[in-house]
Each structure stands twice: as C-alpha cells, then as structure tokens.
Amino acid sequence: MIQIIGIPACTRIIANHHQHATPARYGEALIRAADAIPLLIPPEGERMIAVLDRLDGILFDGSPSNVAPARYGVARDATPDVHDPDRDATTLPLIQEALARGMPIFGICRGMQELNVALGGTLHQEVHEVAGRTDHRAGTGTRAEQFAIKHEVALTGALARIVSAATIMVNSVHGQAIDRLAPGLVVEGVAPDGTIEAVRVETASGFALAVQWHPEWEVMAYPDRARLFAAFGQACAAYRQGLARAA
Numbered sequence: 418m419i420q421i422i423g424i425p426a427c428t429r430i431i432a433n434h435h436q437h438a439t440p441a442r443y444g445e446a447l448i449r450a451a452d453a454i455p456l457l458i459p460p461e462g463e464r465m466i467a468v469l470d471r472l473d474g475i476l477f478d479g480s481p482s483n484v485a486p487a488r489y490g491v492a493r494d495a496t497p498d499v500h501d502p503d504r505d506a507t508t509l510p511l512i513q514e515a516l517a518r519g520m521p522i523f524g525i526c527r528g529m530q531e532l533n534v535a536l537g538g539t540l541h542q543e544v545h546e547v548a549g550r551t552d553h554r555a556g557t558g559t560r561a562e563q564f565a566i567k568h569e570v571a572l573t574g575a576l577a578r579i580v581s582a583a584t585i586m587v588n589s590v591h592g593q594a595i596d597r598l599a600p601g602l603v604v605e606g607v608a609p610d611g612t613i614e615a616v617r618v619e620t621a622s623g624f625a626l627a628v629q630w631h632p633e634w635e636v637m638a639y640p641d642r643a644r645l646f647a648a649f650g651q652a653c654a655a656y657r658q659g660l661a662r663a664a
C-alpha cells in the first residue's frame with residue numbers, strides 16, 4: 418500500500434475568499450521523489466491531530482508567513498503583517514504529537530523554523546540584520562531566479578549520509594532563521610555565514626529532519642534533493658509497515 422504524507426496548508430486570501438492552500442510543488446515532489454500520495458491538512462488547530470491516525474508521515478512545508486514571536490516567548494515582532502496564527506496553532510501541536518508517535522517528519526524552510534519553535538527554540542526574525550550574516554531572502558526576479566542556487570551548506574550526520582555528500586549547493590528563500598537551538602535538536606547543516614541550515618531530532622527513531630532550503634524545487638534535477646525525498650518516503654513506508662505489524 419502506498420504511503421500517505423500530510424502537508425499542512427496555510428491560510429490565504431485568494432480571490433477575496435479565505436482559503437487553505439500551499440504551493441503545489443511540495444505535493445508534486447512527494448509524488449515524484451518519495452513515491453507517496455500527499456494529503457493537505459487544513460489549518461484548523463489541535464483537532465487536526467486526529468488525522469495522524471490516517472497518515473504515514475508529515476511534510477512541514479515552507480510559507481511566506483512567519484511563526485508568531487509570541488510562540489517562542491518574544492514580544493518584539495519585526496513582521497507583524499505576515500503571520501498565520503491558524504497555521505501556528507496547527508503545526509506546532511502536530512509536530513509534538515508526530516514525534517511522540519515516532520512518525521517520520523520532514524521540515525522545509527518555515528517547517529524547520531516550526532520544528533525549532535515546537536521544541537522550545539527561538540528564531541532570528543530578520544537574519545540579514547544579524548551581524549556577520551548574509552541576506553538569505555529570495556530577492557526580486559522570476560520564480561526561477563528566486564529559487565536558483567545561492568550558497569553552500571556543510572553537512573554532517575544523517576543528512577550527509579542520506580545525500581552522500583559533505584557539502585551541497587542550495588537555494589535560499591527565507592528572512593528568518595534558527596537563533597537558539599531547541600533542546601533535542603542537533604545541527605546537521607550550516608551555511609558559510611553560520612546560519613543553521615539543517616537539523617535532526619536527536620532522539621527520533623525514524624526520519625525527523627528539517628532543512629532551511631527548498632529541496633522540493635526541481636526535485637528530480639538535483640541528486641541531493643531527490644535522495645532526501647526518497648529517504649523520507651522510505652521512512653514513511655517503514656513506519657506504515659511497523660504499524661501494520663503491530664496491529
């Protein structure tokens with residue numbers, strides 16, 4: 418049976434309607450590179466934990482919105498106009514519950530920031546304003562230009578083994594980044610300016626990784642991106658088989 422992987426949707430206003438949406442490329446990458454079926458999870462808060470019974474993993478996707486600083490105990494809000502409280506209220510409990518169940522999770526961009534906040538870490542709200550850091554934002558230009566290769570990332574641990582490389586080149590489409598690392602996370606990817614680019618949940622028995630870049634973009638064109646998604650898909654399949662054996 419094919420594995421089904423949840424993707425939390427964002428709250429958006431499209432054509433004057435309140436909608437639940439996420440860019441198509443996340444689900445498409447799961448189909449193409451993880452041999453999985455994506456299922457969007459509406460941002461309807463803690464009640465969405467019930468869908469975990471029907472899923473084999475969750476891909477915490479990226480979003481233009483930022484995690485509300487109040488979620489990590491900070492009053493100053495550098496980007497008050499780009500929050501998605503419904504998504505925060507959904508993804509943070511989903512992360513905690515998925516990890517408690519041993520369900521595979523994969524975080525991308527906002528998804529990595531959510532993982533850090535869910536486990537008690539904090540974020541730089543404007544990483545480009547931090548001394549010594551470069552600008553990690555997409556900038557203007559076409560979508561292809563925004564998602565073009567921007568910088569190197571030095572890899573270690575499970576991530577280096579999965580992609581079979583000690584360094585890779587990545588795209589960069591974020592204004593925020595991990596500041597204080599959450600307890601229980603280990604860093605497995607770092608940019609030349611010191612920005613944390615990848616983390617792993619140390620005690621997780623299965624796949625529990627997150628990256629700050631966008632491996633879903635043109636996933637099959639880059640072996641490191643395809644290998645990451647393939648490893649996630651395999652972990653979700655193993656999780657499903659484990660549940661079936663236990664039943």
Ligand SMILES: N[C@@H](CCC(=O)NCCCC(=O)O)C(=O)O
Pocket residue numbers: 440478479480481482483525526527528590591592593594
């Ligand atoms: N808003 C956060 C997270 C950045 C992020 O997830 N970018 C993805 C862009 C939207 C997309 O998926 O196309 C930050 O700025 O750090």
